[in-house]
Amino acid sequence: MRPWALFFAFLYINIHGQRYTSTWYNLDNGLPQSSAKAIVKDKYGFIWISTENGLVRFDGISFITFNNFKVNNLHFGEFIGEPLMDSITVLNNFEENKIIIKNRIPTLTRFYKKDKITFTNGDQFMHRVANNIISSNFYNDIHYFIQLKNSSYSFKEKNLIVYRDKNGKEAKIVIPFSNEDLSNIFMLNETLYINDLKSRKTYSINQGDMSVSKKPSLFNHPDTRIYWQQITNQTFIINHNSIYIVENQGAEPSLKFLVRYNEIGSHSYCSMFYDKDFDKLYLGTLNNGFNILSLSNFYVAKKEAEFSNNVCYASLPFSKNTIITEDGTEFAQNGIVHKYPFGNNDNYLMMYDKAGNILIRKRNSIIRFHKDSGYKKKDSTFIKQGFEAFLKSGNLYGFSLTNFSNNQLYLFKKEQFTNPDYVFNFKSFVNTFFQYSENEILVGNSDGLYSIILGKNTITPIYKNIHVKSIIRTKDHLIWIMTDKNGYYLLKNRKLVKMPNDKNGHLLSAHYILEDQYGFYWISSNNGLFKVPKKQLLEYAHNKNTSVFYYRYTKKDGFLTNEFNGSSQPNAYELETGTFVFPSMNGFVFFDPEKIKTYYPDRKKIFIERAKIGKSETVYFNHFLDLKNDYKTADILIDIPYFSNLDNLYPEAKISGRESSDWEPIPTGKELKYTINNLSPGDYTLKVRVLVSPNGEYEEKEVKFRIQPLFYQTLLFRVAFSIFILMVIIVIIQLTTNFLRIKNKALKQIVHNKNSELKETAFNLEMVKNNLQKETEYQKKLVETISHDITTPIRFISMLSQKLHESDDLELQKKYFDSIYKSSEQLYQFTLNLKEYTELYKAENIFEKQEYAISKILEIKRKLFCEIAKEKGTIIINTPEHTIYTKVNESILSAIIHNILDNAVKNTFDGEINLSLTENRQKTIITIQDTGTGMSTEQIAMYMNIFKNPNMETPSFKGKGLGLHMVIHLIKKIEAEINFKHNHPTGTIVEITLSKI
Template sequence: MRAWALFFTCLYFNIYGQRHTSTWYNIDNGLPQSSAKAIVKDKYGFIWISTENGLVRYDGSSFITFNSFKINNLHFGEFIGDPLLDSITALNNFQENKIIIKNRFPKVTNLHSSDKKDFVEGEMYVNRVANNIIACNFYNDINYFIQLKNSTYSFTAKNTIVYKDKNGKETKISLPFTNKDLNNIFVFNEVLFINNLKTRRTYSIDRGNLVVHEKESLFNDPNTKVYWQQITNQTFIINHNNIYLVEGKGREITLKFLVKYNEIGSHPYYSMFYDKDFNKLYLGTLNNGLNVLSLSDFYVARKEADFSNNVYYASLPFSKNTIIAEDGTEFGKHGVINKYPFGNNDNYLMMYDKSGNILIQKRSSIIRFYKNSGYKRKDSTFIKQGFEFFLKSGNLYGSSFSDFSKSQLHLSTKDIFSKPDFVYDFKSFVNTFAQYSKNQVLVGNSNGLYSITLGKETITPILQNIHVKSIIQTKDNLVWIMTNKNGFYLFRNRKLTKMPNDRNNYLQSAHYILEDRKGFYWISSNNGLFKVPKKQLLQYAEDQKKPVFYYRFTKKDGFLTNEFNGSSQPNAYILENGDFVFPSMDGFVFFNPDSIKTYYPDKSEIYIERVKIGNSEPQYFHHLLDLKKDYKTADIFIDIPYFSNLENLYIEAKVSGTENTEWEQITTGKELKYTISNLAPGEYKLSVRMLVSPDGKYEEKNMQFKIQPFFYQTLLFRVSVSIIILIIITIIVQLTTNFLRIKNKALKQIVHNKNSELKETALTLEVVKSDLQKETEYQKKLVETISHDITTPIRFIAMLSQKLYESDDVELQKKYFDSIYKSSEQLYQFTLNLKEYTELYKAENIFEEEEYPINRILEIKKKLFCEIAKERGTMIINMANIKVYSHVNESILMAIIHNILDNAVKNTFDGQITLNITENNQKSTITITDTGAGMSAEQIAIYMNLFKNPKLETPSFKGKGLGLHMVIHLVKKINAEINFRQNHPKGIVVEIMLNKN
């Protein structure tokens, strides 16, 4: 009783609640219908919502509606059952059907009479009470009961409550009570609590034992509303828009303040659920959908007056739990604490001097507010035109000056107003500096980072072409370089290392770093506040390989804006009470890092059991996903109950099996899914891993899936094709073998025949060889004859020339000249015949394409030898009156006639040479008759035998000339015939017969 009394009196203390952000969901953005009549969380971490159009499962990113049951009534009400036993049930209107939610999936199940919460007992209506809705109505003509695990409380008569234990034993409890007082009851940990708002008493009944609490409290306050839901064992107390959650053990209950929500009475709220794992309060309405309040331990302090400027850059810690801004406003985490008359100043630079006075820059002057006057008295000191900033780092006071073309940094060991001990000139504007050792100073400029040594004029560039915004030394003496749009760097051991960005590159414009007691850095930026383990950054600085996992806080976590502010001076602080303070574009953000939770998914709560194939509806699968051969794409959903900012969900997936992929980042959005496409048929394993702790630990989950092959991709098809190919190859080999056998047999016959032919050829070759030998002998003897015939005329000509040279007789010289001329002429004719013979002997074409008249050849040769014959007293007569045509090679025929006529002219003196041509159907005959010396019968026989029998050895040509021998060879060449006969009384007749065919 004393504990209760003490507790209830404390409830009236002024309590500052958590901040919150509100997100509404309705039919426009996830719900199938704008009612949320009951809310519960299952053992797997998913939120279930009962609506008038089915049941909805919520995982923090997407809503999945289940309303395709084979029932007609989809109007569902409250949940009953036990989530820890994986048994949540819901009845539809009029208790027609029962749905059980088990293993993350709802299905229709058998409805038993014991499941009904409304029934008739005798003549009375009986109603089971499983929740106490804010606007619930109870009637005195209905009997109500509360079913606990092993007992029952019945409200059957006025001023009487009946308790029945598990054995059926009844205990009647008398107290002033009517059914309308059921609006103020709740059950917590199997203990029934009844609040009497008139008498301001609270009754607790534990297993039939009544205890009366007579102290006034929020429980029995007339302005209190009670919401109780049995299935979640949660009771909410709502008083003056403050929402509390009942906690404790047994009868020893307390109230945990959740939030002050001024709109709690503005909507018809019908259900409530608090998710302590993610610090969210779910409020369900009858017609406006679901309202999710994200409770926050971040506090934003700002001026609430109209048209107030809440953009702050510089500030100073003022007390153990407050700060002061450049306009004199003192802020605590709950807002404005006090206002000092600082007036209007530049809001970028503030600093304490050695006496605790506050220095604030105003254009080219410094305003000093004296501590001993309560910061009411001030003075102003003009520094210098072009004065840009002042700053203290280590034991150095620094200020910068600029004339828009160059910049100077003044450093002093005394104070800002003293003459500088060191002056350094820079071509770019100086933004900040930091003393990191006794004589070493880092200077951040608009175009890079520089190092200077006190007492020396040397300025050493460390990093150029970046805009250094600030240089921060954390309490562990690490130096961090913050840049504008180039990320941030660690300067350690005179080595500069760029830190990795976050996934969205928001840390490209990081502002300030604070370190908490647990080894985490808090980094403000232009887009959110980041938390990261310090050891991850330092490990990355060692080898640039270890991953860094940033956790990002945004407006969803309680800020008014995601944009924080930076300055060349320190502008984020750790107050004496442990609170961190960061300036933003809309007020100062206060928080205690120990109370700010980071949310990571439970390592056991990752489920891969849904797939969407092509454009079809999502479907469930168990253990193995079997994809058909004609699938195009398959979206495998990754269900993770995660109710915080999805940007902090690190999840990756890869496929291994017939084909392999590398780890891929899963895009976080409305749905988490991994898309399969263009994979070859086969068996695969999908591996999904998610980050489950800030130290980089991953939890991995695997699932098997198989892609069915087309018929031509199956093993059976391949084996069948292989067998068919093997059979075809065997048949081809057999046919080839048979063919080769036949071919071999034929080749043997051919070889036999070829052997016979070769034998004949050998014999022929012997004949040819013999002929070639004779031809060679002929050529040899021909050359001998030519040499003999040429030598004699040349010797004769040489002899005559000698005599011509020695003689002085003119007549005799004339005679010698005539003999030389005739000998030369004879030699010329001889060489001419030799050339013509050589060319004709090599000729291959023995027939002309077009025929020509032989008469033309006779006439030409007659004219050629006519004068020579006259000198010998001989006449040449052409008796060919008819034209006879031939296809025989004209040159060969001309050579034959030339030589025969030449011989006739040489051997005929004072005689006659007759030329004639006759023809019949088979032959054309050329006749040359002379009355010269003629030929003996022996000579005629020799030449005829030479013509008719070419195997006869060619006799020596020496002394016999070349003409007839050449003629015989040419006649043979053109397949003609030649005949010699004597002409009576003297001379010779030569006949050449040309075949017309």
């Protein structure tokens, strides 16, 4: 017998079991199907699960299902292969297809005959044994074998095992064995172990050499169940709900206790894997999903009796490894050790006096339990009404009292508590005090921190507007101020330095702080227990630009609640054994700081290779991602195999390139991702860094990506467009130059022409000047004539009015009235003509926009003069041939006809006046013909001469009538012609000729 085979005699030493937390995953929260038939971990740190609906990769954060293989059968079985060689293979049911997991991605690969696990060799059924699950069934009519790298074990016949080495040499081992005993075997490296549960023996075969141990052990215990998986080289021993893992220490295997799990027999467990990197045990079932047991070195001691109050505040260290509470319960990490008869007391404050007696507050009294009586005897001291708390610091005892309007702090040097040595009054409630030096104390109140010099009745505020809960001195003699909802502070140089908060704000209500011997502080809070490097906090106190990284422990790490409790007196302790104790809302938490692990990502196992663009399927890329210009959002997925509390994962990312950003945290949710959106086209670099140690070290990864530009955003387009614009500019310049040359030549000609025109214009201006002078003279003479013509009628009317006033003869008066009426009528008509003439003289438009009928003017004027002519025995006849239209200014033409007709009426007695119209293609002729006294030949010649000679000096209008002179002037204005002729036998014919436009 080999000497190492004697290890079974001292194999198992019973130890207290680890605590654990259990998390189930199934179809409802990540798995594609509620079976986990095999579990393995690849070389990159990812957990792979074989299910009845594909393969699943788990990174501790999210599940990724791979079931889009081009196969009809997605029912997969056990894993085989070499994880460390990045080669894990799995077959589907009936061994139709083979999947290989390589580089973190499973792919369909070529299937060879040698890959089969079950096959026939002649008439013999062959089956390869690659694992030994709890519910394995083996049959004697099947030939089983175990395939190693260079050798194999075959189980052909009963009581016979054949070992074949790499050269094909066989060694036959004969032992009491049948195929049904295969459920009790396991492999450790190259050694086969066979357990005989009936005879309590264990056989070991190494390269064909056999050893046997006849000592009983857990390996060959009748109640033991064995789980072995070849690909992971892990073997689990399950005995009475306790789970052990087989370890290889040198040449001898040993058992490491993992956990006592009472539900191990309650489910159809078919796969197991222990991840020592994160201290987790993975259990897979056939129909209930996937269970993760997170093993914990935190121990929670509580009362197990029904209706027990496990809300813990005050306690005291009692022995090397126990504490005692206000009701006399002594706790160790595994539960209650002893119960002392303390009775019911206030559970907020406890302390030892100098003799080791325990002091506890009960309402307005202090109860003292005497150490020399084994804490069975007690006495009581009544303090007074309003007694809230008693405190101890240094060599001083203190009471806080309140009547809700005034608050007092009593300080005592002795333990009799009769007459206080010092009394201090405060407006706010006193929570705690701390003896800072021999003569100075610090007082923590509900509104701030104060300093008091003993012997002086002066209270000096140090920091206001914070609610101080406790003042703590750690082993390094630093003083910490714990507050309610304001975080915690370091007292440095008599000033408070606020410490940074954790990323979720849980340390705003920090309770207590303990320092371990490994350079870390442990801080309890209302939401978790925090571990932080002491060095980082002290560096932050010196320079607030430095970073502080907290590590948070929660219920997932083994607590029963995340809420811890605090007190004005110390209520968290380091026991003599080095064990820490913190009170919580559900029991006391015990732990050894040395055994509590912190988990950080492996710097070599951070991968950025997946992206999800919009709502499309996930795509894989290798260091470079090309995004089209029509993308909306792109999620860059960050894969980190991290199987601990996500609060302790610190991923950050930033963008550099055409647009840049600073480091920003990546949310840790169902998946780690950095979302790209609203970036302009260009080349970018995404940098991702992850905290990989408590010292603040980061591992940085980067991936480059490009957002493709639109066609008009490309460099080629910009260059082409620039060349096009340059050519356009050149063409424009050339055309402009040619145009300017032509323009210059034309300008020279224009200048020459202008010179000629200017000469002609100067001549014309001279003529215009003369005409203006004549026009001015015309206007002057016109005014003189109007004044002369108006003066005579007005003087005549005035004379008739005087005679009318002096005469009494009615007939004569009637005659005067008739004369005045006619004179006034004539004067009125004159003034109307005057107003119309002055307006016409200033008119600029000599043509209308729309045509009108000339006969309309003739008819209006006929009606106007009809009655006047009738008084003179004259009739006016309007005989137009047909309706004739013109665009000549209607007002001007009306004034012309009015004056000519007025003259005809004035000079015609007992006769007739004819108005007529004729036209041809070029002209329209208006004829006014009367039978009156008519114009003399001299008058006709004079007016025709005035019309035909525009440069003729205008004669004076005095005494010669206004009408015809104005008519001639208006005829010229409308570019018409006028002609005066004798009417035989008497009268005058006036013809006005209008040109058609």
